[in-house]
Amino acid sequence: MAEIVAGFCTSHVPLLGRVIDGGRTQEPYWKPIFQGYEPTKKWLADLKPDVVIVIYNDHANGFSFKYTPTFAIGCADEFNPADEGHGPRHVPVVHGHSRLAWHMTESLVADQFDMTIMNEMDVDHGLTVPLSLACGQPEAWPFKVIPICVNVIQYPQPTAERCYLLGKAIRRAVESYDEDLKVVIAGTGGMSHQIHGARSGLINQKFDNWFIDKLTTSPAELTKISHAEYVREVGAEGMEIIMWLTMRGALDDNVDVLHRFYHVPAMNTAVGNVIMQNSRASA
Amino acid sequence: MAEIVAGFCTSHVPLLGRVIDGGRTQEPYWKPIFQGYEPTKKWLADLKPDVVIVIYNDHANGFSFKYTPTFAIGCADEFNPADEGHGPRHVPVVHGHSRLAWHMTESLVADQFDMTIMNEMDVDHGLTVPLSLACGQPEAWPFKVIPICVNVIQYPQPTAERCYLLGKAIRRAVESYDEDLKVVIAGTGGMSHQIHGARSGLINQKFDNWFIDKLTTSPAELTKISHAEYVREVGAEGMEIIMWLTMRGALDDNVDVLHRFYHVPAMNTAVGNVIMQNSRASA
Amino acid sequence: MTKPADAFEDIPGTVHFNGERLRQGYQLNKFLSSLLEPDNRKAFKADQAAYLTSFKMTDEQRQAVLDRNWVRMLDLGGNIFCMTKLALVDGTPFQQVNAIMSGMTMKEYEEMMNAGGRPMEGIRSKKEQNIG
Amino acid sequence: MTKPADAFEDIPGTVHFNGERLRQGYQLNKFLSSLLEPDNRKAFKADQAAYLTSFKMTDEQRQAVLDRNWVRMLDLGGNIFCMTKLALVDGTPFQQVNAIMSGMTMKEYEEMMNAGGRPMEGIRSKKEQNIG
Ligand SMILES: [Fe+3]
């Protein structure tokens, strides 16, 4: 049986990818941020998962507005880093786990999640920056990845509750797989930021920290918050943190926090990184 | 308020489109089929709906296997007939109802249906043949169309139950629209046929007629049937009749059958056409 | 893939087009679907073998296309709806493809269809199978 | 479109990118997204006005692009993620776009961000609005 042994959440700020790729992580402005990710890098290197399921969103790079799936699952063997306007990032190709992805698709669709099956797609910073933050600059990513892309950029987005329920369905899907695999799930995006309009630059440290608290102890409360309230509190672009709820839904009600990091700002954005695992696992 | 005033189901056999386009509907082989559609043509011409929601599937024409949405909704103003290998059908462009389609998308996503929003797409015989069967050869289609494309050609298909629940959610979506519109819903595909492998040519009149009976009186029973049982009884390609359940879900539990037609064969396929409306509507 | 449900496996003469099939036939179906573009149809007709080299198919898949071996294409992951494109380009009636796939002559197949189609007896389950 | 929820309307300085916006900005965003292709970037840089004519945008949208009028692009249905492509092609730091959009100089904006970002006071609701 495959098992989701832990989860982590992280911002996916594109600029952080550029700083890593440009070898500038030790510059004074950036250093505190990358230091905050050191525990995650070490934890993941020690854990050695077979597969990481990455919940992320595309930013009009791998997808155009021609079609917008609410939930898309990457079933291919490979996903290339997308060209986001100045050439693709020089990071390794992302290797999928097609067999598990197809199994998950079958399980999710039977569970009444109306997935869009992706047999070819490029992945943008929403997916590759979390990999860089969590793994640094390896020659190849040290695990397979199942990308699950959520529409958070075009209204109507899935509700926070639906994202949470997707996490629960993902867990059922993984646990019904017929092969032993150590699986980690990552929720990406956020934290508070808005990069358009007169509210550009907002940061809401109070909400961000409250959100992490609630995510740990009582995530169901966060599923009751409307899109408009999320937009109001964490910004139109920051509302992508509803994807953290998918990660959370895939874990037990009781979790231990192994790492918690929060930093303001990375240019326009608050940065957050949390690792959680089921309490029974640590007992 | 918009209202779904009635529904109809029909096969979408591509050959029937070619026969219509070629002016061959009066040939002895085809005539009985087109005669069976005369009541539907008359009924629809008298009813004059503003919008017809067409539940259909694409056959690797408007979509490729690059991506396969479980449920896709057409939100554009226009949908062109697809080139299916020998040039597009010479039928009118299909005009969408973008405002209603976006409203429906908002309502469906809030209702936990994970729609794929289509802002550009071509529609194949799965959609245009039903229009031809129900309207003949007008210069322009006499109503707007909201295409809802269901994946029935790639396993895993949505369950029969999910298709039925989609119909119920579509009804809620239409009924919460702020403008008076007369809406009809069409379920397309089927009836029994298989066009590949050693079972090519199967026709199951007994099941088809039983299915129409049940669809009328107790559709929920049909939602309990597994994909494999559908494939077994109506063929791998015939299992698309699960889309009739979406139409059925959008109507009341009690319906009157205004027209019922069944014919075998149209080359490889059994042909069925049924019109239903809510019993209270006819009272 | 996870083991397809036994129920699907039990149905004779039928391909369960699941993820495994999709993967196996991906490039073959990509070629077949490319025929939806008029320019591609022209290029294919002009030099079939050359056109086929632009798709990362297996040699077996290419040969099956060149031979119009419909049964083999199906075995190698061909999707039946993608295969209709090739039949249309060739002008082959699809009933003929169906006749071939079910091991019948066109005449036999047509007669069967005109008599109401292939009877369901013996084709529901491999246990009672009388086809293939 | 159905009336966007009042809650969205009540949030100041924020575009609710709904179906209406999507439709309004569709061709503009299609142009912006076309810059994801290296060849298109080259063609655009070589002759901006000519390149823009190949998209069915309004003249207003074309002019907003030529003027790099970011506020106008946003008003005319531009999606912010599509707009990042144009900024990248130009080499304009996105913070500068954000400064312009919020009516600040780059220096003011940078200082605000370094001090912990735009404070939430007065930007939650139009009723208490202190921006825009
Ligand atoms: Fe993001």
Ligand SMILES: [Fe+3]
């Ligand atoms: Fe069909």
